[in-house]
Amino acid sequence: MDGRRCRCGNVGCLEAYVGAEAMLERYAEAGGDPLPADQETALAHLVLAASAPGTTAARVVDETVRYLGASLGGLINLLAPERIILGGWAGLLLGDRYLGELREAAARHSLRHLFASTAIELCRLGPDAVALGAATLPLERFLDG
């Protein structure tokens, strides 16, 4: 409720907290050191800097992991999925280092029996998985025809 403004125009969306742009904005707002202008390079720097405990980077990344984990817990409670795949370049960057913490946060925010039957994994298709998935749609239609 009444959360951060999201790029979609609404307020309080998850992306307004855990998206790459949002993470970098939250880091800047918290007084973090300047980062490279390129978003992917900046986020890589932020995640790397977060390995130093007690830093602004560590706080922002820890919050991000908790927010994302809590949202995954909500999804697990609502949908009881067999598997949640974390993808996208930012998701892979964060998940590569923090998948265990994300799973722990999701476990804290979901019903135990539902969490136990849900796998949370990183996408194996790389950062272009969305484009690959979209590319399969016309191919699927062609094969169905």
Ligand SMILES: [Zn+2]
């Ligand atoms: Zn939004």
